[in-house]
Amino acid sequence: MCLAIPGKIVSSELQNGIRVGRVQFGGITRETCLDFVPEASIGDYVIVHVGFAISLVDREEAERSYEALEAMGLLNGELESELEESQAEQ
Amino acid sequence: MKYLDEYRDEKIARGIVAELGRRATRPWVLMEICGGQTHTLMRYGIDEMLPAGIELVHGPGCPVCVTSLETIDKAIEIASRPDVTLISYGDMLRVPGSRTDLFHVKAQGGDVRVVYSPTEALKFARAHPARKVVFFAIGFETTAPANAMAVWQAKREGLGNFSMLASHVLVPPAIRALLGSRRNRVQGFIGPGHVCTVMGYREYEELIREFRVPIVVGGFEPLDLLEAILMLVKQLEEGRAEVENQYVRAASYEGNLLAQKVLREVFEVCDRKWRGIGGIRESGLNLREEYSAFDADRIFGTEGVAADEPAECISAEVLQGLKKPMDCSAFGTRCTPENPLGAPMVSSEGACAAYYRYRRHALTAKANR
Ligand code: SF4
Numbered sequence: 258m259c260l261a262i263p264g265k266i267v268s269s270e271l272q273n274g275i276r277v278g279r280v281q282f283g284g285i286t287r288e289t290c291l292d293f294v295p296e297a298s299i300g301d302y303v304i305v306h307v308g309f310a311i312s313l314v315d316r317e318e319a320e321r322s323y324e325a326l327e328a329m330g331l332l333n334g335e336l337e338s339e340l341e342e343s344q345a346e347q
Numbered sequence: 348m349k350y351l352d353e354y355r356d357e358k359i360a361r362g363i364v365a366e367l368g369r370r371a372t373r374p375w376v377l378m379e380i381c382g383g384q385t386h387t388l389m390r391y392g393i394d395e396m397l398p399a400g401i402e403l404v405h406g407p408g409c410p411v412c413v414t415s416l417e418t419i420d421k422a423i424e425i426a427s428r429p430d431v432t433l434i435s436y437g438d439m440l441r442v443p444g445s446r447t448d449l450f451h452v453k454a455q456g457g458d459v460r461v462v463y464s465p466t467e468a469l470k471f472a473r474a475h476p477a478r479k480v481v482f483f484a485i486g487f488e489t490t491a492p493a494n495a496m497a498v499w500q501a502k503r504e505g506l507g508n509f510s511m512l513a514s515h516v517l518v519p520p521a522i523r524a525l526l527g528s529r530r531n532r533v534q535g536f537i538g539p540g541h542v543c544t545v546m547g548y549r550e551y552e553e554l555i556r557e558f559r560v561p562i563v564v565g566g567f568e569p570l571d572l573l574e575a576i577l578m579l580v581k582q583l584e585e586g587r588a589e590v591e592n593q594y595v596r597a598a599s600y601e602g603n604l605l606a607q608k609v610l611r612e613v614f615e616v617c618d619r620k621w622r623g624i625g626g627i628r629e630s631g632l633n634l635r636e637e638y639s640a641f642d643a644d645r646i647f648g649t650e651g652v653a654a655d656e657p658a659e660c661i662s663a664e665v666l667q668g669l670k671k672p673m674d675c676s677a678f679g680t681r682c683t684p685e686n687p688l689g690a691p692m693v694s695s696e697g698a699c700a701a702y703y704r705y706r707r708h709a710l711t712a713k714a715n716r
Contacts, residue, residue, distance in 0.1 A: 260383050260567075260696075261489060261541045263350045275500070290466065293492065293606045302350055304544060304597050307436070307486075308464025309493040311606060312544045312597040314350050319596040323353045326570055329366065330359030 261306035263314050266291070266299050280305055350596070354568030355391075363573040364396050370580050374400035376532045377579055378525075378668050380518060381487075381539035382409030382696025383567050389705040391569040393576075401580065404532070404668030405701075407521055407624060408539055410485045410514075411438045411694035412666065415620040416654040418514045419444040422483050423452055425512065425647050432458040432475065434468040435483035438694040443687060445654045465497035472501070472509040481643045485514045489541040491632055492606035495613035498634065498641050510643040513633055516619055518542050519550045520630035525667055526558045533668055535579040537572065538564035540594040545610075547602025551590045559588040566594040613638055622656065622690055623663035660689035665698050672702040679703060 262282060269278035269291060280289040280303060287308065294310045297303050302319075303310035379385055385405045388394050394403045407413050423444045426433035433449070440450040440459065453459035458478070462468055465482055472480035484494040494511065501509040518539055525531055538551060543564045551562045561582040565575030575593040582589060592598055610632070619631025634642045644650055659677055664670035672678050672691070682688035684700050691697035695704070 261544070273500075287463075288466075290493075290496065292496070293603050293609075295605070304541070306489050306541060307493045308466050309496070309606075311489065311492070311541065311603055315596045319350050319353075322574075322593075322595060326354075326359045326363070326574060327356070330356065330362030 261304045261311060263302050264289070264305050266297060266301050266303060266310075269299055278310075280310065351568065354566070354570040356570065359570055360396070360573055363570070363577055364398070367401065367573075367577050367580055368398040370577070370584055371398055371401055372584060374402065375534050375580060375583050376402045376404060376668075377535045377537065377576060378404045378406045378533040379537040379565070379572070380406040380408040380522065381537075381542070381567075382412070382694065382698075382701075383541070384537060384539070384565065384572060385409070385698055386696050386701050387567055387569060387572060389701040392705070393569060393572055397576070401576070403576075404671075405665070405698040406525070406536075406668060407621065407666040408487065408518065409691065409694050409696040409698070410487055410490070410516060411436075411442060412662065412690040412697045413516055413621040413623065414439070414442065414485050414514050414690070415622045416445060416656055417620065417652050418512070419448075420446075420654050421644065421647075421649040421652045422512055423447060423449060424649055424652065425481055425643060426452045426457045426459050428479075428647070430479050431481055431647075432460060432471065432478045433481050433483060434460045434462055434471060436463075436485065437461040439483055439485065441687060441693050442690050465494050469497050469500060469506070469509065472506055473504075476508055478508060479646075480509050481647075482509070482511045483514075484511045487516055487518055487539070487542050488546045488610075489539075489544070491515045491614060492545060492603075492610045495609045498613050498638055499609060501641060502638060510641045510646050511634065512643040513614070514619075515614065515632035516621065517616070517630050517632065519554060520627050521621070521624075522551075522554055522562075523557070524624070524627045524630070526554070526560060528667070530667070530669055533560070535560060535583055536562045537575045537579065538562045538590070540564055540566045540571070540598050543592075543594070543598040543602060545603050545606050547600050548590050548592060548598065549600055549602075555588055555590055561588045562590045564590070564592045564594050564598050566597070621666075623660075623666045625663075657688065662689040662691045662699070665691055672699040673706070675699070679707060
């Protein structure tokens with residue numbers, strides 16, 4: 258139950274003085290309280306837990322860390338194939 | 348889906364594992380605190396991919412699992428009253444109390460309902476003014492602001508038929524209790540990413556000063572966890588003990604200040620008993636005096652309920668990373684997700700349930716040997 262997952266804000270309105278939006282997770286959409294993330298707007302990705310957005314997903318950080326991970330994976334892939342070639346040569 | 352699928356790339360995962368193999372020169376014992384992380388580690392078999400010698404033990408970070416037997420018994424007592432509707436998160440229904448569980452109370456006609464969000468409990472209370480609506484509020488710091496918001500709204504609206512049985516627990520005091528134990532084996536922690544999204548990771552600096560143990564705040568996807576493990580191993584191999592943040596895309600040093608504000612407005616820190624572990628000082632959150640009119644424990648006079656835990660369940664050792672679920676004699680036989688003896692077998696974030704679901708093959712292999 259402690260799961261929190263990223264979803265995309267597709268709408269936002271005020272209900273009883275509280276900011277509520279619809280957030281899309283893959284195929285499903287859920288009503289979500291946006292009061293803790295005033296900086297988030299429609300189209301942004303937020304991390305949602307028990308119906309409350311607890312954080313905006315920082316796009317740059319998400320992409321930066323993914324690229325860093327990717328670079329590491331590719332680099333290691335190259336090292337491995339070099340190793341295989343040199344073994345094959347022997 | 349965006350910002351989810353990317354973090355499941357197998358090629359990158361293998362790259363990180365290879366890097367880990369180059370870095371690790373000796374065995375290390377690491378603990379992930381959060382049950383959500385335990386679930387990912389088991390589901391993707393990350394524990395089995397790691398170089399030999401890097402051992403993962405699983406922490407007490409499943410709120411369903413650590414909610415005390417007393418609290419479950421209180422919920423059962425309250426839910427058995429004809430004028431009450433008890434509303435909870437789904438997993439709580441099957442957690443065994445001393446004599447029965449909420450699911451049986453419901454089967455016998457008790458009005459027990461499951462929601463995804465505390466907001467739904469509020470809505471139900473508004474729509475049914477004749478019912479006494481009790482929200483069974485469990486969770487770590489991640490969940491506390493949402494639950495706090497429900498009480499804050501109820502007070503603002505003067506919603507007299509809504510109350511809360513609060514059983515919140517806090518992560519840093521639990522880490523302190525683990526590290527302070529003579530039996531501790533853990534040398535580095537994967538910090539709970541979503542708890543830190545709310546609270547920030549400032550609080551963990553004190554633990555590092557006190558115990559000189561590295562903590563890396565980690566996310567919940569396979570690559571997040573592998574990267575956090577690599578960051579921990581690098582620190583350990585270099586003799587460093589710092590708090591580092593792997594989950595930069597959501598967690599920050601300060602955390603979510605608005606969520607913290609609501610949390611502090613409604614809750615205050617209290618001593619709390621953890622199922623399987625026992626009492627930990629200043630490790631919980633209870634409603635403040637100003638909100639006592641919403642405190643179900645007072646309203647229904649259940650403060651005195653006490654309970655002893657069954658002996659066969661070794662969840663105490665499992666939750667402290669001292670034993671694996673397979674070491675329990677009841678695992679997979681007398682204790683299964685259908686008929687749980689202990690709470691860690693109930694929730695999909697509980698270590699026993701995660702092992703049952705994803706590691707049963709290892710158990711069969713052991714039996715066939
Ligand atoms: S397998 Fe069941 S009885 Fe054994 S420790 Fe886990 S929850 Fe307790």
